[in-house]
Amino acid sequence: MILTVTLNTALDITYRVQGLRPHASHRVTEVTERPGGKGLNVARVLAALGHEVTVTGFAGGTTGAVVREHLTGVHGVTDALVPVEGATRRTVAVVDERTGDTTQLNEPGPAVAPAEWNAFQGAYEDLLTGAAAVALCGSLPPGVPVGAYAGLVRAARAAGVPVLLDTSGEPLRRGLAARPDLIKPNADELAELTGSHEPQRAAQAARRRGARSVVASLGPEGLLAVTPEGRWRAAPPAHVHGNPTGAGDSAVAGLLSGLVEHLPWPDRLTRAVALSAATVRAPVAGEFDRAAYEELLGRGVAVTAEAGAA
Amino acid sequence: MILTVTLNTALDITYRVQGLRPHASHRVTEVTERPGGKGLNVARVLAALGHEVTVTGFAGGTTGAVVREHLTGVHGVTDALVPVEGATRRTVAVVDERTGDTTQLNEPGPAVAPAEWNAFQGAYEDLLTGAAAVALCGSLPPGVPVGAYAGLVRAARAAGVPVLLDTSGEPLRRGLAARPDLIKPNADELAELTGSHEPQRAAQAARRRGARSVVASLGPEGLLAVTPEGRWRAAPPAHVHGNPTGAGDSAVAGLLSGLVEHLPWPDRLTRAVALSAATVRAPVAGEFDRAAYEELLGRGVAVTAEAGAA
Structure with a gap:
């Protein structure tokens, strides 16, 4: 089983409109919804490739319930999300049908209480025992400590499970110190991390900061x-x-x-x-x-x- | 009891962002949610004035469940919404904190099946027997016939209940023919209905088309x-x-x-x-x-x- 972690899951909503104009009122012509957050997207692709995947992270509120309901329909994906009191965030992508461009609105995510964060860490360590690999994906919701990924990387390494970290900013910087097996930054994230805009040099610098391997997109x-x-x-x-x-x-x-x-x-x-x-x-x-x-x-x-x- | 009808109820979501720019990605700094659709707004104000109000119309899906849950917290409002298979629409108001301007995104609403529309009409006629007045408010969701308000106005008049119609476009035009006691168009709606941009003249024309009284905002x-x-x-x-x-x-x-x-x-x-x-x-x-x-x-x-x- 492959484990993916999405601490800030989302209900991804896509609106199609005819021309987005600030300060105007728009009729949405089409609405689509799907579970979101990087780790859930990764899990869906892995399942389509024939892998057994378990997803964990947080889900709460009616939006969380909708996310979980959608997940039950995905063959090969096991839902091990941990309940939180707050509501899973929505993201709204507004697609302008005239230009094809997308405007993105991202809610911040629910505030995670210390007891909820502790409950997650326990569930995560239990899940690691059956995992062939783990991916830690995306942003942190409010309330989760900025060093969260460092702890999750350490737990995976202690359990002998290869760990991939895909995040950005301070959570990436902190997570690196715990020596993940692989990080997959994009060029901007890599430059932000290392200060170098030359990908070869920046990837090498990221390895020196703790990543065993770096795959830059x-x-x-x-x-x-x-x-x-x-x-x-x-x-x-x-x-x-x-x-x-x-x-x-x-x-x-x-x-x-x-x-x-x-x-x-x-x-x-x-x-x-x-x-x-x-x-x-x-x-x-x-x-x-x-x-x-x-x-x-x-x-x-x-x-x-x-x-x-x- | 005052009855308000909202055929196209909504979950009104407000996002605050720092400067809305098309084709960019935005962090939403604050999210608020409340039951929406004109008839629900009217009911909330009536209840705050001390009236007993019953709300009907349609609610469905998880968004409908959230709307109904919010309504249970409003003292003086009785929920008599009729369930539908489809999900109650969301509206998203994006408030730009820099300018104070609002950009509105309105989902179309659930498709209402003929059996659901029939069920509503039966419930509506039952509710009329206890009503001192009824307000028919807002747009029609897909599947509800464009002449819907004319039938609802007629049923109210047959039951001897004064009826206020607050809608626009073709539903207003058709509803007028059934002779509501009062309509409350704004200047644009009145001009669209009558062709006249002079409010006195347009209001008089709307009375000739069937409204007993016209209050133009x-x-x-x-x-x-x-x-x-x-x-x-x-x-x-x-x-x-x-x-x-x-x-x-x-x-x-x-x-x-x-x-x-x-x-x-x-x-x-x-x-x-x-x-x-x-x-x-x-x-x-x-x-x-x-x-x-x-x-x-x-x-x-x-x-x-x-x-x-x-």
């Missing part, structure tokens, strides 16, 4: 991996058009799935890039296009070894 | 009443600063409450204008400032008779 240019086993770049065949929402989460799912299958790095990166590009191409944000994935896996992804000692 | 200029008993203008003492959300619904509550207390028109109008202005002044959208209301009632509203035969 460079948007349309694909992935850069800096690991003890070597350095690689993996890129899709050409610029992929579509909606990048969820592409990073699909890359995480590809990396985790390759990790538990003990694939060599180039194969893990191929899978991650193919899933990521197939997510950009899918008509629905956050889903992946299976035909595109299979095609890219077969022959579409170029992996090249990079110079420089790891 | 003219924004900061107050109300214009054209009735069989005479014509009046009622205005607040000076321009009232604040948020006009819900001011029209408060005016409806004032008119209904004056109607069931058999007040003369000038007193009804004074109450409606005072409530409306006290709603604009209140810090929370849709609430009214009771001290401001009492003060305006005492000496702040100017009512003047207008020339011209009614």
Whole structure:
């Protein structure tokens, strides 16, 4: 079983409108809802690849109940979310049908009480015993200590479970000190962490700060991996058009799935890039296009070894 | 008991953000939720004035459950909403903290099935037997026939219950033909209905189309009443600063409450204008400032008779 942790789960709502104009009133022409938060997105992709996944983190209120109800319909995903008094946040993505652009409104998330945070840590340690790998994903809701990920990384390492950390800002900085096996920052997150805008150099700096391996997502240019086993770049065949929402989460799912299958790095990166590009191409944000994935896996992804000692 | 009908109830959500920019991502700094839809707003004001109110219309899904849960906390309001399979719509008001401006996103509402519409009509006729007055408020959800209000007006008249209709567009046009006792359009709705932008003339035209009395809300200029008993203008003492959300619904509550207390028109109008202005002044959208209301009632509203035969 692969475990994904989403401390700040969300009910992701998408509104389609004809032209978003500040200070005007808009009729929403279409409403869609799905469970959100990075770890839940990663879990959905892993399940679609055939893995058994358990999701944990927090869920509360009527929005949390809706998230959990949606999850029961996803084959291969086991819900081990921990209840909280506060309501799971909503995120609202307003898609302008005229331009295709999206405006995002993100609620802050429920205030998590110390007793709830303690209850989660106990549940997490129990779940680690059955896990082949764990991914710690996304932002922290109010009330969860900023050093939370460091503790969760340490617990995973103590249990001998490989741990991937996908967050940003101070929670990433603190989490790194506990030496996660893998981090997957994007270029901005990596620059914020290290102060360097040169991805090779920044990834190397992140390794010095504690990450065993760094896979940086460079948007349309694909992935850069800096690991003890070597350095690689993996890129899709050409610029992929579509909606990048969820592409990073699909890359995480590809990396985790390759990790538990003990694939060599180039194969893990191929899978991650193919899933990521197939997510950009899918008509629905956050889903992946299976035909595109299979095609890219077969022959579409170029992996090249990079110079420089790891 | 006063009955208010809200066929398209809503869960009204307000987001505060620091500067709304299309195509950007925003952290919502504050989230508030309350039951919405014009008839529910009217009911809340009536209850605050000491009236017993019963609310009906449709509620469904988890959003409908949240609306009903909020209503249980409002003293004086009895929930007689009829369940529907579809989910009650949300409305999202995004308040830009820098400018104070609001951007509104309105979901369309659940599709109402013919059997659900029939069930509502039966419940409505039962509720009319105990009602001193009824207000039919707001838009129609998908699936409810556009002539719905005409049937509801006729049923009220057959039961001898005075009926106020507060809607717009085609539902207003069709509803008028059934001869409601009172309509409360704003200047735009009145112009759309009659083709005239001169409120006196337009109100007179609306009476010819079937309304016994017309009270037009003219924004900061107050109300214009054209009735069989005479014509009046009622205005607040000076321009009232604040948020006009819900001011029209408060005016409806004032008119209904004056109607069931058999007040003369000038007193009804004074109450409606005072409530409306006290709603604009209140810090929370849709609430009214009771001290401001009492003060305006005492000496702040100017009512003047207008020339011209009614």
